[in-house]
Amino acid sequence: MTTEVLGWWGVPLGIVAGTLRGSAPFLFVSLGECLTEKSGKINLGLEGTLLMGAMSAYAISYLTGSPWLGVGAAGLAGLGFGLIHGIVAQRPRVNDVAVGIAMIIFGSGVAFFLGKPFIQPSAPQLPTLDFGAWSSLPAVESALKVSPLFLLGIAIAPLMQWFFRSTRWGLLIRAVGDSPDAARAMGVSIYNVRLLSIMAGSFLAGIGGASLSLFYPGSWTERISSGQGLMAVALVIFARWNPIQCLYASLLFGGAQAIGPALQSVGVDSYYYLFNASPYILTLLIMILTCSPQRTLAGVPGALGKPSESRL
Amino acid sequence: MTHRQAFYLSRRQVMRGLLAASALGVAKFGAGCTSVNSNATGGKGEPLTVGFIYVGPKDDYGYSQAHALGAAAIAKIPGIRVVEEANVAETNAVQETMRSMINLDGATVIFPTSFGYFDPHVLAVAKEFPKVQFFHAGGLYQEGVHPNNVGSYFGYIDEAQYIAGIVAGHATQSNKLGFVAAKPIPQVLRNINSFTLGARSVNPTVKTQVIFTGEWSEPVKEAETTNSMADQGVDVVTCHVDSPKVIMETAEKRGIYCSGYHADQASLAPKGYLTGAEWDWSSIYTQYAQELLADKTLMDDSIPHLLRGGLSSQFCKLSPYGAAVTAKAKADAEAAKQRLLSNEVAIYKGEIKDNTGKVQIQAQQEMKQQAIELEKMNWLVEGVDGKVTG
Structure with a gap:
């Protein structure tokens, strides 16, 4: 046990540590939503998927003793929820926002119901990569314990960027999202492309849930997501539907979670409600600063959120 | 005429709606967290039904679990039947839970365990059902201000x-x-x-x-x-x-x-x-249960409206030393x-x-x-x- 005191250095360290620990759920959900929205559909239900992912990861990790199986189960749960959303939201003239809200309630309900027996037990956690072994300071050591899932998320962001820009499949998704008529003229099945995009996005969100319950904070309770899924969906707009910017935005939000506690721990104990609200204030500010009545948002997929008129 | 037709409901439709609504209610109870621990072996015939309402899950290692352990202790007492519902928000939802515990489960004693249930929810339902007794965890009862079928208890933890x-x-x-x-x-x-x-x-x-x-x-x-x-x-x-x-x-x-x-x-x-x-609600709840079984009530002041205590009256305890x-x-x-x-x-x-x-x-x-x-x-x-x- 150390008596060394970091003092004010604890604030930047805390924010860096918070970023490394807490960004992964934001990252996975926002990348998943980015993929989904590029194909022209909105999936607000990722909040429910996140909870479902967290619950199934924890439950499977506890039952089998293998946290990686838990991650797999979280992904599968995500796929399943994506399938439901993909089918329902693509019925003719169905509003995908409304379906998404229903999926939030459905997902959290199912997760709470199935998760009842898993609130008490402690499941095996994912191993961490310790990049801080060089330091003699336990605070630094603990800050640099990085989850492999987080690194995976960081790798997915540029990969997805490349996928959208340089591959035929990426082009198809963008075409379906920007101009479904053109895509249909090309002979692409809009229905299938969207269904697969929604499922893949939902899969990623499920993995994000696994990071919540198997890495940080590392337990299953019903309040575990505290709205992170919804915030991550908003992050996509904030990141202009660009996977690399999703990464930056997620890091920013992950770090912002640590500001309030880190400042209070060095004795700045005024305005903590304000500091705790800083991520939301930041989002609002950026939205206000970048919106303009003269043009639509740069990067928005042309057909985003428009109900499908017919099945094809 | 078309207007009338738009709002016309046939008897069959009404029946179907009622059936669906009640099925939903039953489903909610089945899938929700109500569980009935009956232990009615006493010779008094009808057991005393006691309802417990928690704000969180019953096994959260926290506030609600402490109360649920207390409820489990009194469920073992002959003549007491416990009904429970967990995850009840501190909103109108708790009023609905209390009403359904009273009307459907026949509860005559309710323990709404979360602090925020008291005002206005417990007070409103207590006025509606003057014969049902409400024991709220929080020590908020005020003589003369609140209905006399409400009691309050809290510990000096x-x-x-x-x-x-x-x-x-x-x-x-x-x-x-x-x-x-x-x-x-x-x-x-x-x-x-x-x-x-x-x-x-x-x-x-x-x-x-x-x-x-x-x-x-x-x-x-x-x-x-x-x-x-x-x-x-x-x-x-x-x-x-x-x-x-x-x-x-x-x-x-x-x-x-x-x-x-x-x-x-x-x-x-x-x-x-x-x-x-730690809270030690089991001793307090057992004490209440025995008084209730002895036909004491809040209304005739044979059960005190305010009950408080600390370690000495077993409201709280310490975990075993690590x-x-x-x-x-x-x-x-x-x-x-x-x-x-x-x-x-x-x-x-x-x-x-x-x-x-x-x-x-x-x-x-x-x-x-x-x-x-x-x-x-x-x-x-x-x-x-x-x-x-x-």
């Missing part, structure tokens, strides 16, 4: 926090303790102050760092708070939040000591768990416990200054646990780093 503070004061090497608190309300502040006073009674150089998370249940922020405390050299953490699970687990991961709250969390932190301040607690710490803690049990000393005995230097309790002045001033506490004792106003 800060006595247990005081002893946990003594143990923490012995365990700390950095002389920095951490307190993760939800909101700066009097009960939370009183726990923080008692914990600090306990620690400083054995180790006057100890400081307690308090961090408010702003919400009763905010797992990510609680973990973040515990981590930033550990970064600042805090080596014992305790808390006052709804479910301390994440805090105990994070403290264990960081290799620091922790002291529990609400229920026994020793299994979450086998290495670092020192002790904890492996890291030294013999010296145990001896000091047990001695303090004996003094509190015999009610010979008060925790709040002058002179006590707050952390801005203002004298809050004069020298020679002694505030017993029952003192009403203590329930309006809005200051932090000397030795606490933190501020009440955000």
Whole structure:
């Protein structure tokens, strides 16, 4: 046990540590939503998927003793929820926002119901990569314990960027999202492309849930997501539907979670409600600063959120 | 005419709607958290149905679990049938739960266990059902103001926090303790102050760092708070939040000591768990159950409307000491416990200054646990780093 005191250095360290620990759920959900929205559909239900992912990861990790199986189960749960959303939201003239809200309630309900027996037990956690072994300071050591899932998320962001820009499949998704008529003229099945995009996005969100319950904070309770899924969906707009910017935005939000506690721990104990609200204030500010009545948002997929008129 | 037709409902449609609605209600009960523990073997025929309502899940290692353990204890008493519902929000939802417990399950006694249920929800339903008795955890009953079928009980759990503070004061090497608190309300502040006073009674150089998370249940922020405390050299953490699970687990991961709250969390932190301040509702609920079975009621004042107590009247207890607690710490803690049990000393005995230097309790002045001033506490004792106003 150390008596060394970091003092004010604890604030930047805390924010860096918070970023490394807490960004992964934001990252996975926002990348998943980015993929989904590029194909022209909105999936607000990722909040429910996140909870479902967290619950199934924890439950499977506890039952089998293998946290990686838990991650797999979280992904599968995500796929399943994506399938439901993909089918329902693509019925003719169905509003995908409304379906998404229903999926939030459905997902959290199912997760709470199935998760009842898993609130008490402690499941095996994912191993961490310790990049801080060089330091003699336990605070630094603990800050640099990085989850492999987080690194995976960081790798997915540029990969997805490349996928959208340089591959035929990426082009198809963008075409379906920007101009479904053109895509249909090309002979692409809009229905299938969207269904697969929604499922893949939902899969990623499920993995994000696994990071919540198997890495940080590392337990299953019903309040575990505290709205992170919804915030991550908003992050996509904030990141202009660009996977690399999703990464930056997620890091920013992950770090912002640590500001309030880190400042209070060095004795700045005024305005903590304000500091705790800083991520939301930041989002609002950026939205206000970048919106303009003269043009639509740069990067928005042309057909985003428009109900499908017919099945094809 | 078309207008009339638009709103016309055939008898069949009405029947179908009613059936669907009631099926939904049944489904809600089946899938929800109502469970019936019947133990009606008494010769009185109809068992006494007691309803318990919790704000969180029943197995959250926290506030609701403590109450659920109490309910489980009285479910074993012959002649008592317990119905429960968990995860009931402090909104109109709790009124609906109370009404359905009364109307559908035939409950004649209700224990709405969360603090925020009282005003206006318990008060409203209590007026509706003057024959049903309501026992609310929170000690908010006021004679003459509130309906006389409402009772209130609460424990001075800060006595247990005081002893946990003594143990923490012995365990700390950095002389920095951490307190993760939800909101700066009097009960939370009183726990923080008692914990600090306990620690400083054995180790006057100890400081307690308090961090408010702003919400009763905010797992990510609680973990973040515990981590930033550990970064600042805090080596014992305790808390006052709804479910301390994440805090105990994070403290264990960081290799620091922790002291529990609400229920026994020793299994979450086998290495670092020192002790904890636990509620002991089973003894209180058993006492209520026996009075109720003896046909005593709140309405004829044969059951007191206000019931409070601390360690001596078994409202709270301490978790068994963990492996890291030294013999010296145990001896000091047990001695303090004996003094509190015999009610010979008060925790709040002058002179006590707050952390801005203002004298809050004069020298020679002694505030017993029952003192009403203590329930309006809005200051932090000397030795606490933190501020009440955000």
